[in-house]
Amino acid sequence: AQSVTQLDSQVPVFEEAPVELRCNYSSSVSVYLFWYVQYPNQGLQLLLKYLSGSTLVKSINGFEAEFNKSQTSFHLRKPSVHISDTAEYFCAVTPGAAGNKLTFGGGTRVLVKP
Amino acid sequence: GAVVSQHPSRVICKSGTSVKIECRSLDFQATTMFWYRQFPKQSLMLMATSNEGSKATYEQGVEKDKFLINHASLTLSTLTVTSAHPEDSSFYICSARDTKQPNYGYTFGSGTRLTVV
Numbered sequence: 693a694q695s696v697t698q699l700d701s702q703v704p705v706f707e708e709a710p711v712e713l714r715c716n717y718s719s720s721v722s723v724y725l726f727w728y729v730q731y732p733n734q735g736l737q738l739l740l741k742y743l744s745g746s747t748l749v750k751s752i753n754g755f756e757a758e759f760n761k762s763q764t765s766f767h768l769r770k771p772s773v774h775i776s777d778t779a780e781y782f783c784a785v786t787p788g789a790a791g792n793k794l795t796f797g798g799g800t801r802v803l804v805k806p
Numbered sequence: 807g808a809v810v811s812q813h814p815s816r817v818i819c820k821s822g823t824s825v826k827i828e829c830r831s832l833d834f835q836a837t838t839m840f841w842y843r844q845f846p847k848q849s850l851m852l853m854a855t856s857n858e859g860s861k862a863t864y865e866q867g868v869e870k871d872k873f874l875i876n877h878a879s880l881t882l883s884t885l886t887v888t889s890a891h892p893e894d895s896s897f898y899i900c901s902a903r904d905t906k907q908p909n910y911g912y913t914f915g916s917g918t919r920l921t922v923v
Contacts, residue, residue, distance in 0.1 A: 726912070735812065735899050735914035736850075782849065792838055792903060794912060798849045 694719040694785050698797035705773055706805050713768040713800045715757075715783035722788040725766040727757055730780040730799075739781070742766060743788070778804045808834050810902045812915025819890055819922055827885045827918045829900030835880040836902035841873070844897040844917075856883045890922040 699714040717723060724743050728736040740751040747759040757768045766783060783797040809832040819825050829839055837858045842850040854864045854875050862875035872894075874886040883902075887894050900915040 728914075733897075733917065733919060735810075735916040736901075737914070738912070793840070793852060793855060794901070795852075796849045801847075 694723060694787065694795045696783050696785055696795055696797035698781075698783055698800050700800050701798065702801045702803065704803045704805060707775055708772045710769065710771045711773050711777075711802060713781050713783075713802070715766045715768065715797055717764050717766065717783075717785045719764075719785065719787070723785040724788045725757075725759060726784040726786075726794070727755070727766070727768050728782045728784060730782065736782065739768070773802070773804050775804050775806060778802060808902075808904050808907070808911055808913040810836075810900065810913045810915040812900050812918055814918060815916060816919045817921070819920070821891055821922055822889055824886055824888045825890055825920060827887075827898055827900070827920075829883045829885070829902065829915050831881045831902045831904070831913070834902075834904040834906070836883075837880060837905050838903045839877060839883040840901040840903075840912075841875060841883075841885050842899045842901065844899060846897075850899060853885075887920065890920070892922045895920055895922045 695718045697716045705711045726741045727739040729739050730736050740749045742749050742759045750756040755770045781800045784794045786794050811830045813828045839856040841853045844850050852865050853868045854862045856862045856875045856877040858877045858880050864870050877883040897917050899917045904911045
């Protein structure tokens with residue numbers, strides 16, 4: 693079984709400042725890793741994912757995450773946030789081989805202040 | 807890109823009635839769909855995995871007779887909350903997996919806010 697821990701439930705940050713959202717996972721098998729964003733009263737939108745290859749993955753809107761196998765982490769970063777980045781962010785994993793269920797972390801609420 | 811349509815987005819029903827929520831994959835075939843429940847300011851809790859043409863697999867603690875799932879076609883899965891009670895009020899989200907995508911695509915619907923009064 694897999695588990696995901698998002699260490700920060702809420703992260704306040706000023707506009708144009710950098711932000712890092714921490715995600716650690718545990719699994720006895722190799723995993724695929726995802727970051728999703730959820731705006732109020734909406735479903736989840738995929739930000740980025742790691743399946744294999746380069747451990748640094750990037751999204752089109754400036755977010756990036758790095759897979760660190762030794763630390764079992766997949767932290768999300770953005771060098772300069774916008775007000776529109778205010779949302780809930782979820783880290784998720786699924787077994788890379790045969791499994792198909794996503795296991796989510798508890799979520800991190802990012803509040804960008806002007 | 808892959809799109810999942812979830813309907814309705816918001817529903818209010820009386821206690822004791824049943825409510826059906828639809829989840830459709832619009833531009834891909836989804837042999838597997840997932841139903842989640844989300845309480846305010848909490849993460850998503852997987853309720854069940856819906857497989858086309860077969861019975862759904864429910865997570866531990868989820869009442870099968872309470873939350874009926876039907877996945878009759880490759881593009882449609884439905885969740886029916888039977889004899890709804892106020893404690894069933896929640897945000898329900900579906901997700902579909904396009905198994906033809908080599909990059910493990912999981913696409914989420916926009917969610918359904920259920921309020922039982």
